[in-house]
Structures are given as C-alpha cells and as structure tokens.
Amino acid sequence: xxxxxxxxxxxxxxxxxxxxxxxxxxxxxxxxxxxxxxxxxxxxxxxxxxxxxxxxxxxxxxxxxxxxxxxxxxxxxxxxxxxxxxxxxxxxxxxxxxxxxxxxxxxxxxxxxxxxxxxxxxxxxxxxxxxxxxxxxxxxxxxxxxxxxxxxxxxxxxxxxxxxxxxxxxxx
Amino acid sequence: xxxxxxxxxxxxxxxxxxxxxxxxxxxxxxxxxxxxxxxxxxxxxxxxxxxxxxxxxxxxxxxxxxxxxxxxxxxxxxxxxxxxxxxxxxxxxxxxxxxxxxxxxxxxxxxxxxxxxxxxxxxxxxxxxxxxxxxxxxxxxxxxxx
Numbered sequence: 001x002x003x004x005x006x007x008x009x010x011x012x013x014x015x016x017x018x019x020x021x022x023x024x025x026x027x028x029x030x031x032x033x034x035x036x037x038x039x040x041x042x043x044x045x046x047x048x049x050x051x052x053x054x055x056x057x058x059x060x061x062x063x064x065x066x067x068x069x070x071x072x073x074x075x076x077x078x079x080x081x082x083x084x085x086x087x088x089x090x091x092x093x094x095x096x097x098x099x100x101x102x103x104x105x106x107x108x109x110x111x112x113x114x115x116x117x118x119x120x121x122x123x124x125x126x127x128x129x130x131x132x133x134x135x136x137x138x139x140x141x142x143x144x145x146x147x148x149x150x151x152x153x154x155x156x157x158x159x160x161x162x163x164x165x166x167x168x169x170x171x172x
Numbered sequence: 173x174x175x176x177x178x179x180x181x182x183x184x185x186x187x188x189x190x191x192x193x194x195x196x197x198x199x200x201x202x203x204x205x206x207x208x209x210x211x212x213x214x215x216x217x218x219x220x221x222x223x224x225x226x227x228x229x230x231x232x233x234x235x236x237x238x239x240x241x242x243x244x245x246x247x248x249x250x251x252x253x254x255x256x257x258x259x260x261x262x263x264x265x266x267x268x269x270x271x272x273x274x275x276x277x278x279x280x281x282x283x284x285x286x287x288x289x290x291x292x293x294x295x296x297x298x299x300x301x302x303x304x305x306x307x308x309x310x311x312x313x314x315x316x317x318x
Contacts, residue, residue: 011248012255015239019231027204027227034208034223064209069219154209158273 034063062125062139065151067159070124074165079122084138085157095126096156096166103127103134105139119146126160127154182308183243184211186250189301190240196279197234200226210277214263215270230255240305250305257299264288264295 024031024048073079074097081098083090090100101113117123123142127134139150153160161167200207208226213218217225232252239249260278267274267288276291 008248012252015235015252016232019228019235020228023228023231024224026201026231027223030204031220031227032222035221037281063205064212066212066215066219066222068215152209155213155274157186162271 003112017113052086062136062143062150062152064154066126067153067163070126070151070153070160071163071165073124073134074124079124080117081153082123082125082138082142083157084125084127084134085132089128093157093161093167093169096168098126098168101138103141106138108142110145114145118122119148121147122149122151123147124151124153126156129154129156129158132156178308182305185301185305186240186243186246189250189253189298189305190237192298193233193238194237194241197230197232197237199280200230201234206232207277210275213272213274213277214267215272216263216266229256245304247309250302250309254299254302254306257295257302261292261295261299264292268292 018077070079074081074095077097081095083094083098083100084103084106085094085100087100087101090102094100099113101109114151122132123139123171125142127138127141135152135154135156139152142150157167204223204226207230208222211225212219212222217255233256236249236253236256239245264276265288272288274288276288278286278291278294290303
C-alpha cells in the first residue's frame with residue numbers, strides 16, 4: 001500500500017479512536033444505563049417518597065425505544081403501553097392493550113393512573129410518530145410523578161400500524 | 173483557474189464543510205438521547221448499538237469539523253467526512269427502499285422533519301465538497317500536515 005494512503009488510514013483511525021474515547025467517556029452513564037436497560041439518571045424511588053417529591057429528585061429524561069423492543073415488551077406483557085393522544089384518536093385506533101392517558105388530561109387523571117399502576121411499572125409511551133412530542137411530554141410528567149422506568153416509542157402508532165402489528169379500533 | 177483562486181476556493185470549501193460538521197456534531201452532543209432515538213428509527217442497529225453510535229459519531233463530526241476549520245490534517249478529516257457521508261447516504265437509501273418515513277436526524281434533534289430525499293440531496297452536495305477537498309489536497313499536498 002502507498003505510504004501516503006497508509007498515513008491517511010492511520011490518521012483516520014486515530015480520529016475515530018479519539019472520538020470514541022471522548023464520546024464514551026462523556027456519556028459513560030448513559031451508555032451504562034442503555035447497556036443495563038435502565039433509564040438514565042433515574043434511580044428507583046423508595047416507596048416512602050411521595051410522587052411529588054420524587055419528581056423533584058429526578059430529571060425527566062425518558063429513553064427512546066425502537067419498534068422491535070416495544071413489540072417484545074408488548075408480546076411478553078412486560079410493559080404497560082400508554083397512549084398519549086386524545087381520547088377520540090385512541091378510540092379510532094390504538095396499539096392493542098394500550099392504556100389511554102391523553103397529555104391534555106394527564107394532570108387530572110394521573111392520580112387515578114397511579115392507583116392502577118405502581119411507580120415501578122415499566123411504561124412505554126407513544127403518540128403519533130416522530131413529529132409528535134406528546135409522548136415525550138407525557139413521559140416527562142410520568143417520571144416527575146415518580147415512575148422509574150419510562151420509555152418513549154417515538155415511531156408511535158403510525159410505525160406500529162405500518163409494521164402490521166396488532167391494533168384495536170379504527171378499521172371497519 | 174489560477175492556482176491562487178484554486179487555493180482560495182479550497183479554503184472556502186474547507187471552512188464551510190468544517191462549520192457544517194462542527195454544527196451538526198455539537199447539536200447531537202447536546203442531546204445524545206434524542207439522537208439515539210433518531211438512529212434507532214433507521215432500524216439498522218441493535219438497541220445498544222444506537223446509543224454507541226449516538227455517543228461517538230457526533231464527536232467524529234466535531235473533531236473533523238474543527239480540523240477542517242483550523243486546516244490541520246485536512247486530508248484525513250476530508251476523507252473521514254467523505255466516508256461518513258457515504259455511510260449516511262447508504263442509510264438514507266435503505267430507509268427509502270424500506271418505505272420508512274423518518275426524520276434524518278442530521279442536525280437539530282426533534283426539530284422539523286427532514287425527509288430522506290432532502291437529506292440525500294444535502295449529503296450529495298457535502299460529499300462532492302469533501303471529495304473536491306480531498307482531490308485538491310492530493311494534488312497540492314497537505315501543506316499544513318506536520
């Protein structure tokens with residue numbers, strides 16, 4: 001191989017190595033949490049801490065979750081899938097087994113939701129896809145309310161439906 | 173074109189390309205979780221792979237951007253940026269083929285969606301610029317290389 005090409009490749013490799021070292025060191029907590037499946041910077045909240053106080057202790061950083069992971073959680077019934085869209089949209093069509101908690105009604109209905117699902121419940125929140133931010137906002141509210149493991153399915157209902165996975169309502 | 177004009181053109185391309193990649197990298201470094209979500213949307217990598225890419229790729233962009241701006245080891249930075257652009261374009265092509273309607277996640281995370289075709293057009297321009305830089309540096313020699 002030509003000497004200058006060798007040098008070029010060596011320098012490219014060094015840049016990549018430097019970038020990887022800095023990036024991994026900079027985000028080591030996030031990577032560790034992603035590796036172990038925990039929500040970053042959201043340690044489990046002791047049951048004795050009221051949700052309102054728990055919210056002050058935790059930054060609202062829900063992790064995004066891909067379609068395949070959501071499908072696995074759904075099939076194994078390991079997570080409660082939460083629909084952040086309004087009630088009418090939910091009725092028109094939603095992920096089978098999902099629970100409706102519209103963002104606009106979240107403050108009023110959170111107490112009722114908390115009675116049904118304890119803070120350790122694994123929650124996956126979705127709305128109408130990547131352009132829709134209701135799922136992120138609702139996930140932040142749920143984390144603030146004391147939920148320790150909250151994911152956001154950013155592809156939302158459109159991606160789920162497009163993949164041909166089970167939906168309820170909507171179709172005649 | 174005179175060699176003087178050519179040198180000026182090279183400098184302009186180098187700085188513009190550097191600024192674009194520095195900007196792209198810094199925005200992603202600021203929000204790695206959102207970028208991981210955008211990488212996950214391509215459905216090409218396993219779960220942890222999305223995070224690994226989201227935490228390291230922006231630093232490659234940032235370092236290459238800085239190197240181009242200051243004019244140090246520009247051939248290596250331009251080559252790496254050409255390679256990255258090639259990979260981005262392959263990933264974007266795969267979303268078009270698979271019919272995935274996703275945001276490219278190229279710059280600001282969570283901003284208005286950029287379609288795969290628009291991103292592909294932009295990446296083609298960036299690839300042309302980086303290849304031009306690489307070619308010019310090969311012809312003239314990397315004067316700044318130590």
